[in-house]
Amino acid sequence: GENISPVDIESVLSLHPAVDEVAVAGLPDERWGQKVVAFIKLKGAADAAALDAYCRESTLPNFKRPREYVFVQAVPKSPVGKILRRKLVAGEYERV
Numbered sequence: 445g446e447n448i449s450p451v452d453i454e455s456v457l458s459l460h461p462a463v464d465e466v467a468v469a470g471l472p473d474e475r476w477g478q479k480v481v482a483f484i485k486l487k488g489a490a491d492a493a494a495l496d497a498y499c500r501e502s503t504l505p506n507f508k509r510p511r512e513y514v515f516v517q518a519v520p521k522s523p524v525g526k527i528l529r530r531k532l533v534a535g536e537y538e539r540v
Contacts, residue, residue, distance in 0.1 A: 446507055448470075448480060448507070448508050450467070450468035450469065450529070452504070452508060453468045453480065453482065453499075453504065453508055453509075453510060454466050454467065454468050454482075456498075456499060456502045456503075456504045457482055457484070457495065457498070457499070457510075460490065460495060460498050461488060462486055462487060462488035462489060462490035462494075463484055463485075463486065463487070463490070463495075464485045464486060464487035465484075465485040465518075465519045466482055466483065466484050466485070466519070467482075467483045467519045467520075467527045467529060467532060468480060468481070468482050468483070468510065469481055469483065469529045469532045469533050470533075471512070471533060473511075479511045479512065480508065480509070480510045480511055480512075481510060481511065481512045481513075481514060481532075482495070482510035482512070482513050482514070483514050483516050483519060483532050483537065484513055484514065484515050484516065485515075485516055485517070485518055485519055486515060486540070492512075492513040495510075495513050496509070496510070496513070514537075514539065515539060515540040516537045516538060516539060516540060517537070517538040517539070517540060518537075518538070519532075519537075520532065520536060520537060
């Protein structure tokens with residue numbers, strides 16, 4: 445397996461003009477153990493295919509590319525603004 449830092453992926457996706465906020469977490473996967481999932485709050489029009497194409501054209505290595513994109517109302521954060529990845533993994537978010 446590979447250890448993947450969510451910050452690397454978040455920094456690439458946050459540069460997309462349609463992305464307002466992004467958080468990346470590993471969710472369970474039968475084949476790989478975990479898969480990279482990007483939780484996106486949009487400020488413009490975009491879909492999973494457009495974001496995936498954006499990642500493919502960036503400097504992000506293919507193995508770090510998200511395998512799933514989930515569009516959410518808001519990225520859960522603590523009172524000081526830290527992303528609460530545990531809530532994303534537990535499914536505590538609202539889809540758009």
